[in-house]
Amino acid sequence: MFNKHSKCNNGLHKQATFEKGSGCLSSLAGTGWNILAEEVSFPIAVIKEQVLLNNARWMQDFSDRAAVKLAPHGKTSMAPELFNVQLAQGCWGISLATVPQVINAAQHGVQRIILANQLVGKLHMQLLADLLSTSALEFYCFVDSKENAEALGEYFTARNISLNILIEVGVTQGRCGWRDPDNITPLLEVIKQFPHLQLCGISFYEGVIHGNEAEAEIRSFIKSISRLVSRLYRENLFDVDPVMITGAGSAWYDIVATELMSSQAMEDISYTAIIRPGCYLIHDTGIYQRAQDEVVQRSQLACDISGELISSLQLWAYVHSVPEAGLAVVGLGKRDVAFDAGLPTPEYFYRPGTEKPISLDKAWQVVSIMDQHCMMKIADNALIRPGDIICFSSSHPCLTMDKWRHIGLIDDNFVVNKTIETFF
Amino acid sequence: MFNKHSKCNNGLHKQATFEKGSGCLSSLAGTGWNILAEEVSFPIAVIKEQVLLNNARWMQDFSDRAAVKLAPHGKTSMAPELFNVQLAQGCWGISLATVPQVINAAQHGVQRIILANQLVGKLHMQLLADLLSTSALEFYCFVDSKENAEALGEYFTARNISLNILIEVGVTQGRCGWRDPDNITPLLEVIKQFPHLQLCGISFYEGVIHGNEAEAEIRSFIKSISRLVSRLYRENLFDVDPVMITGAGSAWYDIVATELMSSQAMEDISYTAIIRPGCYLIHDTGIYQRAQDEVVQRSQLACDISGELISSLQLWAYVHSVPEAGLAVVGLGKRDVAFDAGLPTPEYFYRPGTEKPISLDKAWQVVSIMDQHCMMKIADNALIRPGDIICFSSSHPCLTMDKWRHIGLIDDNFVVNKTIETFF
Numbered sequence: 137m138f139n140k141h142s143k144c145n146n147g148l149h150k151q152a153t154f155e156k157g158s159g160c161l162s163s164l165a166g167t168g169w170n171i172l173a174e175e176v177s178f179p180i181a182v183i184k185e186q187v188l189l190n191n192a193r194w195m196q197d198f199s200d201r202a203a204v205k206l207a208p209h210g211k212t213s214m215a216p217e218l219f220n221v222q223l224a225q226g227c228w229g230i231s232l233a234t235v236p237q238v239i240n241a242a243q244h245g246v247q248r249i250i251l252a253n254q255l256v257g258k259l260h261m262q263l264l265a266d267l268l269s270t271s272a273l274e275f276y277c278f279v280d281s282k283e284n285a286e287a288l289g290e291y292f293t294a295r296n297i298s299l300n301i302l303i304e305v306g307v308t309q310g311r312c313g314w315r316d317p318d319n320i321t322p323l324l325e326v327i328k329q330f331p332h333l334q335l336c337g338i339s340f341y342e343g344v345i346h347g348n349e350a351e352a353e354i355r356s357f358i359k360s361i362s363r364l365v366s367r368l369y370r371e372n373l374f375d376v377d378p379v380m381i382t383g384a385g386s387a388w389y390d391i392v393a394t395e396l397m398s399s400q401a402m403e404d405i406s407y408t409a410i411i412r413p414g415c416y417l418i419h420d421t422g423i424y425q426r427a428q429d430e431v432v433q434r435s436q437l438a439c440d441i442s443g444e445l446i447s448s449l450q451l452w453a454y455v456h457s458v459p460e461a462g463l464a465v466v467g468l469g470k471r472d473v474a475f476d477a478g479l480p481t482p483e484y485f486y487r488p489g490t491e492k493p494i495s496l497d498k499a500w501q502v503v504s505i506m507d508q509h510c511m512m513k514i515a516d517n518a519l520i521r522p523g524d525i526i527c528f529s530s531s532h533p534c535l536t537m538d539k540w541r542h543i544g545l546i547d548d549n550f551v552v553n554k555t556i557e558t559f560f
Numbered sequence: 561m562f563n564k565h566s567k568c569n570n571g572l573h574k575q576a577t578f579e580k581g582s583g584c585l586s587s588l589a590g591t592g593w594n595i596l597a598e599e600v601s602f603p604i605a606v607i608k609e610q611v612l613l614n615n616a617r618w619m620q621d622f623s624d625r626a627a628v629k630l631a632p633h634g635k636t637s638m639a640p641e642l643f644n645v646q647l648a649q650g651c652w653g654i655s656l657a658t659v660p661q662v663i664n665a666a667q668h669g670v671q672r673i674i675l676a677n678q679l680v681g682k683l684h685m686q687l688l689a690d691l692l693s694t695s696a697l698e699f700y701c702f703v704d705s706k707e708n709a710e711a712l713g714e715y716f717t718a719r720n721i722s723l724n725i726l727i728e729v730g731v732t733q734g735r736c737g738w739r740d741p742d743n744i745t746p747l748l749e750v751i752k753q754f755p756h757l758q759l760c761g762i763s764f765y766e767g768v769i770h771g772n773e774a775e776a777e778i779r780s781f782i783k784s785i786s787r788l789v790s791r792l793y794r795e796n797l798f799d800v801d802p803v804m805i806t807g808a809g810s811a812w813y814d815i816v817a818t819e820l821m822s823s824q825a826m827e828d829i830s831y832t833a834i835i836r837p838g839c840y841l842i843h844d845t846g847i848y849q850r851a852q853d854e855v856v857q858r859s860q861l862a863c864d865i866s867g868e869l870i871s872s873l874q875l876w877a878y879v880h881s882v883p884e885a886g887l888a889v890v891g892l893g894k895r896d897v898a899f900d901a902g903l904p905t906p907e908y909f910y911r912p913g914t915e916k917p918i919s920l921d922k923a924w925q926v927v928s929i930m931d932q933h934c935m936m937k938i939a940d941n942a943l944i945r946p947g948d949i950i951c952f953s954s955s956h957p958c959l960t961m962d963k964w965r966h967i968g969l970i971d972d973n974f975v976v977n978k979t980i981e982t983f984f
Contacts, residue, residue, distance in 0.1 A: 312881035457736035508657040
């Protein structure tokens, strides 16, 4: 049987074991670890493979029906094997957040990448220029300032390499992005000084718009961007045709798709709309499930797709202690699971040696979390003891994925059939 | 020059580069990357080596003067190279939180380990038994339930391997730990059924006691534990002499040391007191700096030690955008720095090409943080632009350390002289 430690540590351990913290990043080929037989070291993170595929198909189906391209944000998983699952479903490309992420994805075979961020810094520009000059990568990055445009222009001109850029437009009190689409000339003037900067379109991220009026504000924001795209297109300021327009995180992708594809302002121009949701592949039972509930409520197109997004990620951990009535302490902590958008949700109880996991009701609740433990409220008379196993779902997949160097893909029998590597 | 990517990726990159996310865990020997010359890929995490050594010495000095042993919690850094720094200063051993952490530390040469947690689960028991039977490791774990004592007793008896255990005592509404030190007979009866379970002492963790009366409650809690130790000692229920008593996180170690070493209840017995603070080595400018301020206020012993604990960990990141007056968006996010106990603090501003970093005042404040960015409030007229670099300190070192696979050790000239590997 596969032994992770044997690769790292002189074969000390003979048992198949799937462990966090060994520090060995060799690609794992082992299979067959049964979670219920305790053949892994808890806590572990696993993904239900069939659910993952379902989610990949669902969002691709949505994008196809909405007539937009899908460039899912890869920073959620930073698992190139999952990028390939997404690309195999028909994704246009992969979006990423940092230069190391881009390099990593490119080295794993991704051929079209949006750096949904500014390309900043001497070393980063050099790494990107090196990558572009030694590969066929199709690459785009965001630009939202004169200073950054000038730095990029000077660097890529000196290297004599063309760089595809998208002007990022943002909202007041938001994140990055040029603030006033009606007054973008100062930025354009800098960009146009550098023929090596290929202006390919406009980008935005609506996910920083919150509050009761969010939907209306997002629609209005996208309309203002559509008008900008249309104006620049008619003024021949883009270097490509069709021009690109890209936005959308995991909460408002339906609104973005609708606004972009029904835009009156862009009616007569040639453009490609690209959405960039990232969390759908893993999904969750927290903030993104609630966001998806709203998508399905408001989008006929989403309703029409058979099936639904389902949380695919599970955390399994041992009960360490039941020290007083109503409280179980579980070996799952901030080191193992996201806690910034809701605490993990107990889904199943399993006692080793019994037939199968039992679904838990809402009486089982994580009430607090520490670095390596969480405190779970249980019924005073709950039949639970140290050594029992709890399976949790979670909220905000990005911040669980980045806590694991390897994540198992499981089948319906709770067997890890493959492990995927993450690159955070 | 050293090139991390060259090890992983067919030598694509020629430039020395110190990057997150490449996924290559080969031990790094490269040196000489100058942060100010942008020879690294920001964001990066670095530790000031001299400050780290200062902190290691400070806590060892405290422990020596308090006549307690120091078994620092290694889960903070999970960097065996830092364990060795601590051991070289005279630490008694290393505390850890999980079985993979224990195995990892043992494999990196740590010879005395406290698993400050329950040893739960079939595979974990097997891994530990294998480790104990193939090494000279001196190992202790916590036990706080009859069920766990029975499971350990049966397993280690079957393997014919002795296991050193410490009974963990806890507080109501706390974390793990047997709740009533005056009524511990049911647990002792189970332990005593198994001669392979060597009862070596009592453990506790006072860090879950909060509120205005915390100090008084902690003192009272420790007194109750001292009485328990004394009673069990006089009843010859321990299997070793001197007996061990261990507690203390990073906030109350002075109180724990004082209470244990001035205990009237334990006046006539032979015991070794061991404290387990973990955060002191890295330290911070947040919750642990505030806790340390209180230590120094109340502990003459801590006051008498020359020098002080100093935050050693820095995060350096690029300004990506200054999209509106008063706001800078920086490429440092939840993926890079702890955010659960206060947001990172901007400490220095550096513009590439200038002489040296400039200290920042409190007008510079991180006001929110996302996965890959943070939003920094700045003066409306602040001279700052994309490509500038901000150096941050942070709060809660454990949750920053676990976001990095490699961390640089820097000298006073901001040069990375060594990189250490973490094993989360």
